[in-house]
Amino acid sequence: MSSSASPYLVRVHDLIRRPGESRELELAFPAPARLGEALIAVEEGSTVEIEGRLDSIHEGVLVAARARATAVGECGRCLGPVKKTIDVDVTDLFAYPSEEEFDFHIHEEQIDLEELVRDAIVLALPFQPVCRFDCPGLDPETGARLEDHPELTPREALDPRWGALAGFQAESDEPSEGGAATR
Ligand SMILES: [Zn+2]
Incomplete structure (x- = not known):
């Protein structure tokens, strides 16, 4: 029983079993945990913004959004500070539990964007961050x-x-x- 729900959880009760319905998705919250493990990462507490739309379709709720955050770290060449805006596409279907072939599912009228957003941001982090290309x-x-x-x-x-x-x-x-x- 955690005292506060994950900020990545979105209630979609208004879209369930109502194909054709859609609405905007707009979230901004401090990252509850660090995103990334290498020289550069989105630090815990740094703002994560998610903006886009939710569409109810036959199989579930489709998320089509962008996730934005600022990653900070160290230049791999000079060890100076590096700051990089990450802006990634997060689009996937959150299916009803009966639709087993999909990766993400709706649970208790909620969708949990954490894995989708975290994976997209971590993949977008530079493997060898540099403060500028010709450092x-x-x-x-x-x-x-x-x-x-x-x-x-x-x-x-x-x-x-x-x-x-x-x-x-x-x-x-x-x-x-x-x-x-x-x-
Ligand atoms: Zn550098």
């Missing part, structure tokens, strides 16, 4: 943020293993396949 990262020798120390750039050999690769590229410099250009 120069850290100086390999001093660990200083190159952004703050322009005198340390340019510095090509970030990894000694690249030395051998660079030599290889120089040798095979003649025009080869050129796949990208001809496609």
Whole structure:
């Protein structure tokens, strides 16, 4: 017996067994738990907005909405802060219990958007977050943020293993396949 119901629960009693009926869906609440586990995540307490519509159809209630939240984390290159707006499509059918072939179901005249929204947001989180696409990262020798120390750039050999690769590229410099250009 939890004292407060999940904010992801939506009552749909007004849409049950009334195909053709529809109404707007608009929710905004603090995330009851962190969404994501990697370098970047939507923190607990951060606002989650869900906006769209609910349509009653023969098999259940169709949710067609967008979920929005702000993810924060660390740049994978320079460890600086990263902030990213996540805006994802959350569309799925919440079927009546008798409709077994669907993933989500209506329980006690309610639909629970948590799994649908959480999965969509987590999937949209960048795997390798960067503060900006051309973030120069850290100086390999001093660990200083190159952004703050322009005198340390340019510095090509970030990894000694690249030395051998660079030599290889120089040798095979003649025009080869050129796949990208001809496609
Ligand atoms: Zn960065």
